[in-house]
Amino acid sequence: METDEFWALVEASADGARTPDERLAWLTDRLAGRPAAEVVDFALRLDELRGPVDTWRLWGAALLIFDGFCSDDSFFYFQTWLIGRGRAAYHRVLADPDALADLPEVRRLAGRPMRDWAEDELPDWECLDYVADEAYERITGEEEGLDDAVEARGRELRCSPEPVDEAWDVRDSNELAHRYPRLAALFPLPGRGRAPVWETATP
Template identity: 85%
Template sequence: MDEFWALVEASADGARTPDERLAWLTDRLAARPAAEVVDFALRLDELRGPVDTWRLWGAATLLFDGFCSDDSFHYFQPWLIGLGREAYHRVVADPDALADLPQVRRLAGRPRGDWADDEWPDWECLDYVADEAYERITGAPESLDDAVSARGRELRSSPQPGDEAWAVSDLAELSRRYPRLAALFPLSGRGRGSVWETATP
């Protein structure tokens, strides 16, 4: 796990964009033994567990003004991991600590339509880094899943929160649970509807 964090954090050196970080990570992984690429995929999957919770889904809902679907939350998780070990553990311990992160604070008070692609709190493509690196090494496309299965594991493909479910569409409850985040991202109520219901137990 220490090596995983070292790679993820080193990818951010030099203020790389998310795409540049992905290219850097893929190149580094592709230069390693195939087994270490499988290790990387498994560590990423393991780190999803503590952030695949209703507690974090509610916090993400505030960031997305209520439009946090299954996919949005699934891609939010690797973005949070990509912020590094310290930020990750702070937010796992207290989801409202998202309000303290500079990557979140710079979004506050701005319409989501004004957020640059590199600023959005999602990093879907981190999920594909190990796949691409593994294919480069083995020459076999889409073979990482088989290698993961050989270790008796299966990678997460959608959110599966394991904590107590609650209605993340409850605006008053969101404000109560995440007071600092709600102050930065007051909900407009536009989220009510099918997308809210997707993320409501």
């Protein structure tokens, strides 16, 4: 499975799906109908696409959306959520994280406290990470067999963020406003009118 086919599957999963769970079920069923080697390919393509967006540049943007609460796990699954938006959105945000402000899914969250966000609105798609595991188990009957298959190819899947770009103080409100003017216009900046609360790794 090449990258083009990966994107085609991810984007097709949104057709007619009303919830993230419906997309996941569709993807799992489609993958489970393919050879096991293609399921491994899917997992590897997902991992490869994670790399370019595993950056402090994107983490800072995610912090604005999450009102300063964006742990390692939250950012890790924010990456899969972004991949789930499709190829065009992924590449726009990769080039400029402030382009998140153009996504309808992000704009719908603006001006609303996180406690009012519905579960299927959260910019977090953790379960996309498990689609290949479930499909592989269905095909082979092997629990956790996907990891062994990936290792047999000389690879290891990421399990947490490890940004490799230049670190900067993602807690600096002025820097956030400078780097992400459109997002800052949609979401209140930490420290303006209230005490900031941060939940993230420190660069």
